Amino acid sequence: MKKKLAYILVIISVTVLALYLFRYKQALIYEKKIPISATEIVQINLREIEHHLLIDVIKNPLKYISFKSKKKGSISFNKTIEIPKNLFFFTNNSNYKNAWFSSLLKLKDSHKLKRYLLQEGFKNSTSNKLETFCKGRIIIAFSSSNAIIALKKQENTSIISEIKTVFNQTTFYKKESELLKSISNSKSDITYTNLKDDFLEANFKNGLFEIxxxxxxxxxxxxxxxxxxxxxxxxxxxxxxxxxxxxxxxxxxxxxxxxxxxxxxxxxxxxxxxxxxxxxxxxxxxxKIDTIVTYKYDDDFNKIEKKSIQKFNxxxxxxxxxxxxxxxxxxxxxxxxxxxxxxxxxxxxxxxxxxxxxxxxxxxxxxxxxxxxxxxxxxxxxxxxxxxxxxxxxxxxxxxxxxxxxxxxxxxxxxxxxxxxxxxxxxxxxxxxxxxxxxxxxxxx
Structure with missing residues (x-):
């Protein structure tokens, strides 16, 4: 009996370890992600961020237990798209100058995602056969089985033509390219680089967020x-x-x-x-303490002084x-x-x-x-x-x-x-x- 329990524990441990390594230790994907005309790039390592949250859930399970019942008809965002291992945002000073654009996101269920966005207060519009959902400076655009997120630099700027360019892009940076070297070698949660040799790394640590x-x-x-x-x-x-x-x-x-x-x-x-x-x-x-003096009159028209203390920083x-x-x-x-x-x-x-x-x-x-x-x-x-x-x-x-x-x-x-x-x-x-x-x-x- 003890041997069986030991075997079961070993099998469970090996399985959990294999699943952990498969999910969190696989190489990140860089091919066909960033257009060759991009001059500034931000990489968000979603797997590493997910790993931080997993450890936090294990250590603080009560923080994540919710007793609130879900609203009827509510939709979960992560069930509508395939969450990539890493997500990129890019821009430049020419054809992408008005916004930061994400790499393509593959859709699981576009209809549910659109309903979710409407629930979250996004406004739907169609222009030049391109369907978009907008909220402030955030735009989510759809094309076939893909979507992109755009973060406008100026709220009133139109970026429809730029979004179309992103969807139609055919030439991309390779992992070995000079611009991607620093990002691909980094293990940080978020990284930024550009053609001017700027490089920033951001990390969510215990008790500290650091750039x-x-x-x-x-x-x-x-x-x-x-x-x-x-x-x-x-x-x-x-x-x-x-x-x-x-x-x-x-x-x-x-x-x-x-x-x-x-x-x-x-x-x-x-x-x-x-x-x-x-x-x-x-x-x-x-x-500081101020004494405020006010006056009022009684029924016999006698003047009565009233003092009040007011504190202010x-x-x-x-x-x-x-x-x-x-x-x-x-x-x-x-x-x-x-x-x-x-x-x-x-x-x-x-x-x-x-x-x-x-x-x-x-x-x-x-x-x-x-x-x-x-x-x-x-x-x-x-x-x-x-x-x-x-x-x-x-x-x-x-x-x-x-x-x-x-x-x-x-x-x-x-x-x-x-x-x-x-x-x-x-x-x-x-x-x-x-x-x-x-x-x-x-x-x-």
Whole structure:
């Protein structure tokens, strides 16, 4: 009897191991996936990500047990398509410039998938014999037994002709090609590469989501910096290249109007007088107490004084904008900076009391009257940012955030991002729970 049990255990173990190796240790497929005209590629290793979630399910089964009954007629997405081992997204600056396009996805049941997309709020349309489902910047298009996912760079841009080009593509990169070498040799969950030799790897680790690699972007320029992670809740230090296309895209007409409505200032005028240097340091959040006095009258018209105490949180913050005197003068002439009771104050954002002064080639804005502005050190980073999210949430500012977002913020300990002078990039999101995979935590908190 004992021998039979031992044999059964061995057979089960070998079977499970064989299935595991078959599913998770097979080579990824690269042939006929990426058009030869693509210049930027992202690979998502779906098998590796699935493996992370499998381990998380085994270690934390109760997190995945749901007692909610399924809605009648609801459709499961993974039953409508064949989930590939790895999924690619690609783009370029010519025929694919308006979006990121996925590699082809083989359909199991196109009718069910279309019903699923309608359930999820996608809008169906047909143009030039191409059926698409759109939601915001996401488009899912169908052709025969295949589908692709497109992520538009601008929401109002039409990409129908580009989608057709993807479906009709006949020439593809081979695994041995120079562009795919770095991706095919990587074991990371997500990888990015382009023809400029940029390479980034992203991984979902225990208690940490991390992006590492090199990025030869000129968006950020070497600048003096502030680093005070022990005492600050958060800081950012950089010098932005105002001629970079990414920065220019942020200065859209829509954003300019929003900025004008909020501050009564011209975003173009500020950008023209700003040299791109930015340092912001949130040292703490202070609680201030105000006594509010109100009056009312009794039946005999006697004046009765009523006092109430109001607590509110204010930031202990300093912001430095690199400039010449023109930026300060623009703020002053626009009455965004005013002298009130011998104090020079920034009045364009009246939420908090903020002081302002010009120091050499820097406009300093700060919340504490006796501010020390001599925080600059040697040049070391093009970009440097840190936010102690858990510290901030203990005493946040009075800004409302959606419950769904706040639920995920509660998981995070801190966030940091750096780009060195030689273009090495490290971005880290550290979670409070260090022993559980971060992806599992975000999917099943």
């Amino acid at each position: 590492k690699g090199s990025l030869n972007s000129n968006l950020f320029i070497a600048d003096k910096y502030v680093e005070d992670t022990n005492n600050s809740i958060g800081f950012i230090s950089t010098k932005i290249n105002k001629n970079n296309t990414v920065f220019k895209s942020l200065s859209s007409l829509k954003n300019k109007k929003k900025f004008k409505n909020f501050t009564k200032l011209s975003l173009d005028s500020i950008v023209n007088k700003w040299n791109g240097s930015l340092v912001a340091n949130l040292r703490a959040i202070d609680t 204010t930031p202990n913050i300093s912001i430095s904008l690199g400039s010449n005197k023109n930026l300060y003068e623009y703020f002053y002439n626009s009455k965004a900076i005013q002298i009130i009771e011998n104090d020079t104050l920034l009045t364009s954002i009246p939420i908090y009391k903020m002081y302002a002064k010009q120091v050499e080639n820097t406009l300093n804005i700060y919340s504490q009257k006796n501010e020390n502005t001599s925080e600059f050190k040697k040049e070391e980073y093009k970009f440097n940012m840190f936010i102690a999210v858990s510290r901030y949430l203990k005493q946040p500012l009075e800004f409302s955030s959606e419950k769904s977002i706040n639920k995920y913020l509660q998981l995070i300990k801190n966030v940091s991002a750096k780009q060195t002078l030689n273009n090495k990039v490290v971005i880290q999101v550290r979670l409070k729970e260090e022993k559980r995979n971060c992806l599992g935590q975000f999917l099943k908190p």
